[in-house]
Amino acid sequence: MSDTKENNMCCHKMTARSEEEKKKLCHRLSRIEGQLRGIRSMVETDAYCTDILMQSAAASAAFDAFNRELLASHIRGCVARDIRSGHDEVIDELLYILHKLMK
Numbered sequence: 685m686s687d688t689k690e691n692n693m694c695c696h697k698m699t700a701r702s703e704e705e706k707k708k709l710c711h712r713l714s715r716i717e718g719q720l721r722g723i724r725s726m727v728e729t730d731a732y733c734t735d736i737l738m739q740s741a742a743a744s745a746a747f748d749a750f751n752r753e754l755l756a757s758h759i760r761g762c763v764a765r766d767i768r769s770g771h772d773e774v775i776d777e778l779l780y781i782l783h784k785l786m787k
Contacts, residue, residue: 699762712750719743751785 720743726736766774
């Protein structure tokens with residue numbers, strides 16, 4: 685996909701989320717931030733490489749879980765709504781983001 689098309693898919697729409705959904709997503713992000721701070725601390729204190737790698741894998745898995753939750757919400761909400769409204773171009777947008785997530 686070209687950079688022009690990529691730029692057109694970013695930051696031009698808004699999604700209204702319930703307070704519960706925002707809270708759940710923000711809670712996941714806070715946990716990830718904590719994990720990253722912990723990893724930084726491990727590096728700064730010369731922790732053993734495999735211990736750092738284990739924590740990095742856990743943070744990566746947490747970020748993947750965040751992405752899965754957000755993607756599911758996007759498909760059930762935004763994508764379904766746009767398809768029902770006849771905006772089938774959202775399918776290309778979804779395929780593009782799936783491609784990015786699966787790299």
